[in-house]
Amino acid sequence: MQHRETARPDGLTFGFLTVVDSPTHGVFGGYLVVDELGRPVEFHCTTPVKVSRAQQILYGPTLHGHLHGRQIGATLLAEGTTQPEIVLTDVESMLQVRPHTSLPVALVQRADADGAAAGFVIGAARVRPHDADASGEAAVRDRLAALGAAVDLCEPFERIRAAIDEAQRH
Amino acid sequence: MGDEQLGGRAVVRSVRRPDLALPGVAVMPPVVARLPQPVAVRLPLADVVVRPTRLPLLDVMPRVTSCRFPRAAATAAAPPPSAVTTAPRPGRPPSALDGDAPPAAGPRTRIAPPKDVxxxxxxxxxxxxxxxxxxxxxxxxxxxxxxxxxxxxxxxxxxxxxxxxxxxxxxxxxxxxxxxxxxxxxxxxxxxxxxxxxxxxxxxxxxxxxxxxxxxxxxxxxxxxxxxxxxxxxxxxxxxxxxxxxxxxxxxxxxxxxxxxxxxxxxxxxxxxxxxxxxxxxxxxxxxxxxxxxxxxxxxxxxxxxxxxxxxxxxxxxxxxxxxxxxxxxxxxxxxxxxxxxxxLKDMPPRLNRDERIELGAEQRETYRRAEEEGVLRLAGMGEEATIRHVFELVLRLKQICNFDTATGESAKLDRLKAELEEVQASGRKALVFSQWVETLGRLREDLGRFGALEYHGGMSTTARDEAIRRFRHDKQHSVLLLSYGAGAVGLNLQFSQYVFLFDRWWNPAVEDQAINRAHRIGAAGAVTVTRFLSVDTIEERIDEVLRRKRNLSDTILSQAEAPAASGMTAEDLFALFRLVPPARLAARPDAAAA
Structure with a gap:
């Protein structure tokens, strides 16, 4: 799936994509686009997706990749109207969105998190590009430099979770 | 005996052994049991067409809620960091927010939407x-x-x-x-x-x-x-x-x-x-x-x-x-x-409150006694004609006598203040002195010349007031700033002062707090000592009692608690200062003039 919109207004933008697993409702997806100072430009969130037992059995270990990457991630990216420099996610299975978008995708984790080794560090965050973008790691690093100087790259995911929490209550 | 199974047919074969035959015992003929022929069942497996069940749930796309925020204005109003960065000012330590790294992970202050949104x-x-x-x-x-x-x-x-x-x-x-x-x-x-x-x-x-x-x-x-x-x-x-x-x-x-x-x-x-x-x-x-x-x-x-x-x-x-x-x-x-x-501000320097009870000297006491007796008699004689204004006039006159004997100029408070300021000056500290009257401030300045006393009140021009603050802040010769409650109680940042003296009391405890907080505020380098002068057995002590009763009203509403019984200064309060009963027409009316 290709990104629907290629408009690029003045200034850089960056996408943050994540999911929130609610035991009662299902899996919500959230996609926040921010400018280089971390301010919100656009936000999209999904209705919850519930997974049945049969689907768990049938998809097995590929379930989350399909659910997060194809069903939720690709749907959200398709709603975007600005083209970010890169899409960051804090959920490894969300990297599966990469085949459905032309945008580079990278995983962000706390630099001191267990098992976080590959990739490069910006501030307190470690960034690991999707394998498809691994050859362009230097380019990804350059794209993130401006944002990383102003914003903790793990922080926008907290905002997405707060907004999804609000949407559930609303 | 033995059994065999051949070709799907079961045969019971008997073996006769003559050596085992007993005499007189008839030998029974062998029994042969015939089993039915097996029937072949045809299972039409090859003819069945398998129809897999579809599980379409994962193919259902979730609905998306979208919001877009005005970006053009934000970009125009906030130039990129390089365009707005300014060098730290000389002599000012850089803020912890300065620097090129984003804020470290930790507690963050988030903007919550108001309830009416x-x-x-x-x-x-x-x-x-x-x-x-x-x-x-x-x-x-x-x-x-x-x-x-x-x-x-x-x-x-x-x-x-x-x-x-x-x-x-x-x-x-x-x-x-x-x-x-x-x-x-x-x-x-x-x-x-x-x-x-x-x-x-x-x-x-x-x-x-x-x-x-x-x-x-x-x-x-x-x-x-x-x-x-x-x-x-x-x-x-x-x-x-x-x-x-x-x-x-x-x-x-x-x-x-x-x-x-x-x-x-x-x-x-x-x-x-x-x-x-x-x-x-x-x-x-x-x-x-x-x-x-x-x-x-x-x-x-x-x-x-x-x-x-x-x-x-x-x-x-x-x-x-x-x-x-x-x-x-x-x-x-x-x-x-x-x-x-x-x-x-758990770590803010403490505010130490002292109520200094001042015994009036003999002459000042006599002037006071005479003025109160005459005033009370006059009020009592007015009967129903007495108004709150008449009470105020008497109160103000008595308070002025508590400051300075109008007949002799004697002032027990001033004597005490001088003694206190000696110590303030000797320790290189600064003091604020508040009074209700500009006239009192003028007399204090005359008597406190050796402390470099400066005045700050509404009778001065803005330029003169700013100059007074500047000199008090920067010139070590000026240990004392004399302020009126009206002009000096609000907005000024005088946290380099360690002592506050309330030479006389204001009607409202909140105004007194404002005055005190000119010194006791963020940036205060040490404990702030607040000294409130109260002339013993005078109108000042009685007003103090009323002020104590008023002090909790603000907290009542702001903490959503029930109101205390006494919440404002009423006509009864004012007349009661002199053990008088207000005229009937004033009795039930809260007195806003007491502000």
Whole structure:
């Protein structure tokens, strides 16, 4: 799936994509686009997706990749109207969105998190590009430099979770 | 015997052995059992067409809610970091927010949407903003010092609100919180025209604070002759204008004529508009505005009506004077933020209170006794003609005698003050002395010349007052600043003073607190000692009792608790100072004049 919109207004933008697993409702997806100072430009969130037992059995270990990457991630990216420099996610299975978008995708984790080794560090965050973008790691690093100087790259995911929490209550 | 199975047929084969035959026993013939032929069952497996069941749930695309936020304005108002970075000022330590790294992971101050914002998209707008630490860092905002966490909370409270009362106790930095919030709103494009209205004596204080906390904002002070003011009001590209209350009252028609509309109006010392029918209140409420913020350390000075008056500006119609204190507390909960020093500044130097009970000298005591007896007799003789004004006049006269004997000039308080100031001066410290009367300040200055006493009161020009503050702040020869409650109790930052003396008492404890907090505020280097002079067995002691009863009213509403039995100064209170009963027509009327 290709990104629907290629408009690029003045200034850089960056996408943050994540999911929130609610035991009662299902899996919500959230996609926040921010400018280089971390301010919100656009936000999209999904209705919850519930997974049945049969689907768990049938998809097995590929379930989350399909659910997060194809069903939720690709749907959200398709709603975007600005083209970010890169899409960051804090959920490894969300990297599966990469085949459905032309945008580079990278995983962000706390630099001191267990098992976080590959990739490069910006501030307190470690960034690991999707394998498809691994050859362009230097380019990804350059794209993130401006944002990383102003914003903790793990922080926008907290905002997405707060907004999804609000949407559930609303 | 044995069994065999051949070709699907079971055969029982018997073996006869003659050697085992017994005589006389007949041998039975062998029994042969025949099993039925097996029947072949045809299973038509090859003919079945397998139909897999579809599980379509994962193919259902979730619905998406989308919000887009105005970006063009934000970009225009907030140039990239390199364009707004300014070098730290000489002699000023850089703020902890300076630097190239984003804020470290840890507690973050987030902007929560106010309760009256109900649209999900608008609530998203606030929830999705970066935390304040990130905003400040990302914008490379220079600060003279690192804001306290509670001050960031105050900014997060103000920024999303269209109607807000910041009612922090004096000294916690209300102006700094308002200025920083203005700064962020201007940067984000949410505010382009801001008006700050403050008492005349605080205009220079505001311009100084604006220069400190928002150095990149262009500020215009509206003052001078009418022609000049018209020009200043009309300036188009000035994001922040500062005017005093009197100017606004005078120019209310001009403001309307020019069609001025502000994105935000901030009122400092907003208790000035507690009286809804006053010209000041009407002028302020007449300004066209998007947001209305009120700053006051004393939102309730005398009665709950004070808060109703302020809310007529902040959120018209939100409160009314028929509400109980508890209902009012609930109604204002999301609009008012009040913090006290003991709650938010655990590490702030302590405030040490001392009530100095002064024994009047013999001559001063005699003058006082005679004046009170004559005054009481006169009041009693007036019967039903006695008014509150008559009582006030007597009270004021007696208080003046407690300060200085009108016959001899003797002053037990002054003697005590001199003794105290010796120590202050010897230790290289600074002291503030408050009085109700400018005349008293003048006499004190004459007698306190060796302490380099300076005056600060409403009878002086703004320039002269600013000069007095400057000299007191920077010149070691000046150990004492003499201030009137009216001019010196609000807005001044004198936290380099370690001693406060209340030479006489004001009617309202909140005003006294404001005076004390000129010194006991953020930045205070050490403990602040507050000395309140009380002449023994005089009207001052009796007033002190009334003030103690009044002190809890403000907390009652702001903490949503029940009101105490006594909450204001009534006619009964005033007449009772002299053990008199008020005339019947005054008996049940709360006395607002006691403010």
């Amino acid at each position: 109900v649209k999900l998209a608008e609530r998203f707008f606030y929830l999705l903003q970066p935390d304040l630490e990130t905003m400040l860092q990302a914008g490379r905002l220079e600060f003279p010092r690192q804001p306290f966490p509670f001050q960031l909370d105050g900014m997060a409270f103000l920024m999303p609100r269209h109607g807000a009362v910041l009612a922090d106790e004096m000294g916690l930095g209300k102006s700094m919180q308002a200025i920083s919030s203005i700064r962020l709103l201007v940067r984000s494009g949410e505010a382009r025209r801001v008006l700050v209205v403050c008492p005349k004596g605080l205009v220079s204080n505001w311009t100084r604070e604006l220069a400190d906390w928002a150095p990149e904002l262009v500020v215009a002070v509206v003052e001078g002759d009418p022609q000049r003011r018209r020009w200043q009001w009309s300036l188009p590209d000035v994001p922040v204008k500062v005017a005093n209350y009197e100017v606004l009252v005078r120019d209310r028609d001009l403001v309307a004529e020019l069609g001025l509309a502000f994105d935000l109006v901030v009122l400092d010392e907003a208790q000035r508009i507690k009286n809804r029918s006053s010209q000041t209140s009407q002028a302020v409420r007449g300004v066209t505005r998007g947001r209305s913020w009120a700053l006051t350390g004393t939102p309730i000075e005398n009665s709950a009506d004070d808060l109703v008056g302020i809310f007529e500006f902040v959120a018209p119609g939100h409160l009314n004077d028929r509400m109980t204190p508890k209902a009012m507390g609930t109604a204002v909960a999301d609009h008012v933020l009040r913090r006290t020093k003991d709650k938010v």
